[in-house]
Amino acid sequence: MKLYNTMTRRIEEFVPIVPAHVSMYCCGPTVYNYAHIGNLRTYIFEDILKRTLERAGYTVRHVMNITDVGHLTGDGDDGEDKMEKSARETGKSVWDIAAFYTKAFFRDEEALNIIRPDVVCKATDHIQDMIALIKRLEDGGHTYTSGGNVYFSIDSIPDYGKLARLNLSDLKSGARIEVDSNKKNPKDFVLWFTNSKFQGQAMTWDSPWGVGYPGWHIECSAMSMKYLGEHFDIHCGGIDAIPVHHTNEIAQSEAATGKTWVNYWCHGEFLLMGNAKMSKSSGSFVTLPVLEEAGYNALDYRYFCLTGHYRSQLRFSYEALDAARSARQSLMEKISALKSEATESKDPGEGAKAYMTAFDEAMENDLGAPQALSVLWKMIKDSTLSSSDKLAAAYHMDAILGLRLSEAESRKEETVGSADDLRLLAERTAAKKAKDFKRADEIRDELKKRGYNVKDTPSGAILERIV
RNA sequence: GGUGCGAUACCCAAGUGGCCUAAGGGGGCGGUCUGCAAAACCGCUUUUCAUCGGUUCGAAUCCGAUUCGCACCUCCA
Numbered sequence: 044m045k046l047y048n049t050m051t052r053r054i055e056e057f058v059p060i061v062p063a064h065v066s067m068y069c070c071g072p073t074v075y076n077y078a079h080i081g082n083l084r085t086y087i088f089e090d091i092l093k094r095t096l097e098r099a100g101y102t103v104r105h106v107m108n109i110t111d112v113g114h115l116t117g118d119g120d121d122g123e124d125k126m127e128k129s130a131r132e133t134g135k136s137v138w139d140i141a142a143f144y145t146k147a148f149f150r151d152e153e154a155l156n157i158i159r160p161d162v163v164c165k166a167t168d169h170i171q172d173m174i175a176l177i178k179r180l181e182d183g184g185h186t187y188t189s190g191g192n193v194y195f196s197i198d199s200i201p202d203y204g205k206l207a208r209l210n211l212s213d214l215k216s217g218a219r220i221e222v223d224s225n226k227k228n229p230k231d232f233v234l235w236f237t238n239s240k241f242q243g244q245a246m247t248w249d250s251p252w253g254v255g256y257p258g259w260h261i262e263c264s265a266m267s268m269k270y271l272g273e274h275f276d277i278h279c280g281g282i283d284a285i286p287v288h289h290t291n292e293i294a295q296s297e298a299a300t301g302k303t304w305v306n307y308w309c310h311g312e313f314l315l316m317g318n319a320k321m322s323k324s325s326g327s328f329v330t331l332p333v334l335e336e337a338g339y340n341a342l343d344y345r346y347f348c349l350t351g352h353y354r355s356q357l358r359f360s361y362e363a364l365d366a367a368r369s370a371r372q373s374l375m376e377k378i379s380a381l382k383s384e385a386t387e388s389k390d391p392g393e394g395a396k397a398y399m400t401a402f403d404e405a406m407e408n409d410l411g412a413p414q415a416l417s418v419l420w421k422m423i424k425d426s427t428l429s430s431s432d433k434l435a436a437a438y439h440m441d442a443i444l445g446l447r448l449s450e451a452e453s454r455k456e457e458t459v460g461s462a463d464d465l466r467l468l469a470e471r472t473a474a475k476k477a478k479d480f481k482r483a484d485e486i487r488d489e490l491k492k493r494g495y496n497v498k499d500t501p502s503g504a505i506l507e508r509i510v
Numbered sequence: 511g512g513u514g515c516g517a518u519a520c521c522c523a524a525g526u527g528g529c530c531u532a533a534g535g536g537g538g539c540g541g542u543c544u545g546c547a548a549a550a551c552c553g554c555u556u557u558u559c560a561u562c563g564g565u566u567c568g569a570a571u572c573c574g575a576u577u578c579g580c581a582c583c584u585c586c587a
Contacts, residue, residue: 281587366536417534
């Protein structure tokens with residue numbers, strides 16, 4: 044299994060800390076709003092990574108956090124809590140907001156056939172773990188208190204910014220924002236707030252430094268170490284997390300333990316909307332339910348994501364999504380036909396196995412999903428393979444692709460349409476036989492109005508729901 | 511101002527020194543089948559990889575310049 048590691052900027056052979064086992068932490072959603080399809084692209088990438096690791100023979104322990112304490116918005120470390128803002132705008136409590144959007148998030152994940160992580164941990168359930176970690180940093184001399192807040196001092200460690208390859212002297216902190224005057228170094232960041240210029244925070248906890256709430260980065264360090272240990276294999280997220288969030292996570296985690304924290308850093312690229320990235324803060328964004336209401340299946344979006352490499356920007360457009368939908372529907376149609384032709388389930392023959400191997404090789408080479416998908420199509424169209432072999436190979440591939448191919452309806456079992464619809468269909472068949480084509484076409488039009496296409500297959504006419 | 515990344519045929523998108531006269535999908539066109547359609551199947555849409563120059567026996571792939579686009583240095587997947 045080969046993976047691109049952001050830390051080394053190279054594709055490396057993956058070597059786990061514990062043989063045959065992978066510990067993987069993924070930055071989860073901040074639940075103050077719906078996830079948009081750009082967010083979801085990253086979770087699809089992580090799901091594909093996990094499935095591929097399992098195919099490669101590893102047992103994966105997958106941990107994801109839910110940021111329900113809210114990251115801040117606006118200027119520097121002293122902004123307004125997004126959850127507070129959302130709560131104020133909707134008139135609900137911050138706890139209600141978090142619960143509502145957490146539920147919505149997992150509904151989207153389910154629709155996209157993303158396997159639920161082994162551990163899903165909420166920040167608000169782990170405040171004591173964060174406090175303990177901050178205490179440890181304080182004892183190690185990595186913190187200072189200023190203006191009521193506890194800061195992490197980046198000058199207390201030798202290699203701050205190594206993931207992002209930040210050149211500290213060239214950075215213009217404050218080029219776009221005002222620097223917090225309490226900071227000794229502009230890149231220092233808050234571990235614990237007791238002093239916010241926004242009063243009336245609903246979420247506060249007691250701590251050795253006073254009543255307040257944790258900074259943005261400490262939750263991922265505290266929870267990942269709690270569930271995966273102080274040294275684990277893979278940490279995932281979106282590329283935007285590299286220069287600040289992951290950089291600070293590394294700083295505080297390695298300062299606390301004094302050793303390497305994570306071996307492999309994997310980042311998913313952005314989904315572009317037109318020519319710009321999709322973002323929550325810009326106000327307008329597309330969610331999965333928006334696509335579903337427009338008549339797309341969530342899996343059309345999953346397929347769309349698979350057509351591009353996870354480390355390349357992918358441009359979203361409805362034209363591209365239409366293409367993905369056509370391709371996926373055609374694939375389901377072919378699987379459906381194979382299901383009715385396949386005779387017995389046995390070990391696939393050599394020809395099919397060659398495709399399966401090519402598929403796995405593409406996936407295990409830094410997740411070459413687009414190439415893997417092309418292997419699937421070539422296999423499907425290979426006339427030298429039996430239907431049984433094709434079906435077995437397709438299922439093997441779908442264990443990673445996650446397109447729910449096995450749920451394609453078999454033509455044999457297909458019973459689309461009500462009794463009345465089927466009676467009409469039979470009447471059309473009779474009319475055709477009697478060469479009453481006028482009547483036959485009338486019935487076909489009527490069925491179309493009812494939402495079905497009529498398909499004349501070698502084994503007789505069938506109905507297909509118009510999507 | 512600094513730092514990364516990208517530009518591939520009608521569209522999306524792989525490929526990163528010879529197996530590339532560029533995978534796969536979508537769309538379009540033509541054909542087979544059909545009473546006609548739809549579906550299915552077959553073929554075409556492809557000597558071409560932003561531009562210019564260089565390295566090399568050989569470049570979409572490496573180097574340099576140019577143009578355009580994106581991202582990050584503020585929260586963001």
